[in-house]
Amino acid sequence: MAIWNLGSINADMVYSLPHFPAAGETLAATGFDRFLGGKGANMSVAAARAGSHVAHIGAVGADGSWSIRRLMEYGVDTRHIVQVPEPTGQALVFVDPTGENQIVILPGANRAIPETAIQAALAEAAAGDTLLIQNETNAQAMAARIGRDLGLRVAYAAAPFEATAVLAVLAFLDLLILNEIEAQQLQQATGQAPEALRVRDVIVTLGARGARHIDTGTGEIRDYPAIPVTPVDTTGAGDTFTGYVLAGLDRGMALPQAISQAMRAAAIMVTRHGTADVIPDLRDVQESRL
Ligand code: ATP
Numbered sequence: 578m579a580i581w582n583l584g585s586i587n588a589d590m591v592y593s594l595p596h597f598p599a600a601g602e603t604l605a606a607t608g609f610d611r612f613l614g615g616k617g618a619n620m621s622v623a624a625a626r627a628g629s630h631v632a633h634i635g636a637v638g639a640d641g642s643w644s645i646r647r648l649m650e651y652g653v654d655t656r657h658i659v660q661v662p663e664p665t666g667q668a669l670v671f672v673d674p675t676g677e678n679q680i681v682i683l684p685g686a687n688r689a690i691p692e693t694a695i696q697a698a699l700a701e702a703a704a705g706d707t708l709l710i711q712n713e714t715n716a717q718a719m720a721a722r723i724g725r726d727l728g729l730r731v732a733y734a735a736a737p738f739e740a741t742a743v744l745a746v747l748a749f750l751d752l753l754i755l756n757e758i759e760a761q762q763l764q765q766a767t768g769q770a771p772e773a774l775r776v777r778d779v780i781v782t783l784g785a786r787g788a789r790h791i792d793t794g795t796g797e798i799r800d801y802p803a804i805p806v807t808p809v810d811t812t813g814a815g816d817t818f819t820g821y822v823l824a825g826l827d828r829g830m831a832l833p834q835a836i837s838q839a840m841r842a843a844a845i846m847v848t849r850h851g852t853a854d855v856i857p858d859l860r861d862v863q864e865s866r867l
Contacts, residue, residue, distance in 0.1 A: 578827045579630040579654075579706045581729070583695060583720045584617015585687040585713035586635050586644050586658070587666040589852065594671050597679055613647045613853040614668055615687065616711045616736060619813055623820020624709075625652040626858040627842065629827045632657055634698045635714065636686040641665035651853070657698035663689045666713075688715045695720050704728035707827050709819070711735075712742045721749035730826065734819045735759050740766030750776045752826075754819050757783050772796065778832060780822065782815055790836060801836055804844035804867045813852040818843040820856070841867045 593608035613622075621633045632654040637644055644665060645655045666687040671679040695716055702708070708724035710717050711734045724731040732752040735743050738759040744767070747753075753776045755763065760771055760781045771779045772791045779791040787803035821842045825835025842862045849855040857865075 582709040583634045585615035587615035589614035591670040619816035620820040622853045624824040627824030629824040636690040638664040718745040721746040725749040808847035817846040
C-alpha cells in the first residue's frame with residue numbers, strides 16, 4: 578500500500594527581529610533559519626516516519642532542489658515532484674523577542690503543479706492506496722475525482738480553510754480531517770453539522786482537548802481525550818496527526834488505533850520546537866511513555 582500526497586512544499590524562512598517593522602522601515606534581522614515546511618511536506622514526512630511508503634506529488638522552482646533532497650532524506654518518494662518556472666513556495670516568518678510572529682505565504686510553485694504530472698503520478702496508484710490532499714495546491718478536485726475513480730481512500734485536510742475548496746472535493750472523500758475552527762467554518766458555510774456530511778469518516782481535532790471521530794454511516798461519535806503534555810510549540814501538531822492517521826490506516830490499523838497512535842505522535846510533537854525536521858518517528862512514539 579502507499580500514500581499519494583498532493584501537497585505543498587515550502588521553504589520556511591524564519592527571521593528573528595528586534596521588533597516588527599513599521600511601514601517604510603528597514604530592519605536588520607538578528608537571526609535567520611530556513612526549514613522545510615508546507616502542510617503537504619509536513620504530512621508526507623509524518624506519514625513516512627510513521628512507516629508508510631509516501632509518494633509526494635508537487636512542484637518546486639529552480640531554487641527548490643534542496644527541499645526535494647530533504648524530503649528524500651526523510652524517506653519520502655520524490656519522483657513525482659516536478660520543477661516549474663514559478664518560485665518554490667515560501668513562508669516568511671517574522672518572530673519578535675516575545676515569540677509573537679507574522680507570516681507571509683508565497684504559494685508559488687505549489688499552485689502551479691502541472692495537471693499532467695498529477696495524472697501521471699496517480700496512474701501508478703493502485704486500488705486501496707490512499708490519496709491525501711490539503712488546501713495549498715491547485716487541482717485538488719481533479720485529483721480527488723481521479724482518486725475516487727481509482728478506488729483510492731481519498732482524504733482531505735481542510736487547511737488552510739476555504740469553504741469553496743472543501744465543497745469542491747466533498748463528494749469524492751472517504752475521510753475529512755479538520756480542526757475545531759475549520760469545522761465551525763464549514764458548518765457556517767454549508768449549514769450542516771459535520772455528522773450530516775456525506776463523507777464516511779470525519780475527524781475534528783480539538784488541540785489540547787484531543788479529537789473527535791464521527792462515523793457518518795452509523796452516526797456514532799467517539800471522543801479521544803488528548804494526551805497530557807507540556808507544550809512548547811504546537812506548530813505542526815495537526816500535520817503530524819494527519820500523517821500518522823493515514824499511515825496507520827494505510828498499514829492496516831483500524832481507525833481508533835490509528836487515531837490513538839496519531840495522538841501520541843502529535844503530543845510528542847508539541848513538546849518539540851520546529852516542524853518537518855522534528856516530527857517523531859514510530860520508534861519515538863512506541864518508546865515514549867505517553
Ligand atoms: P496546527 O495548525 O497547530 O498544526 P491544528 O489546529 O491543525 O494544528 P490541533 O487540533 O491543534 O490541530 O492538534 C492536532 C492534534 O494534536 C490534537 O487532536 C491532539 O491530539 C494533538 N495536540 C495538539 N495540541 C496538543 C496539546 N497541547 N497537548 C496534547 N496534544 C495536543
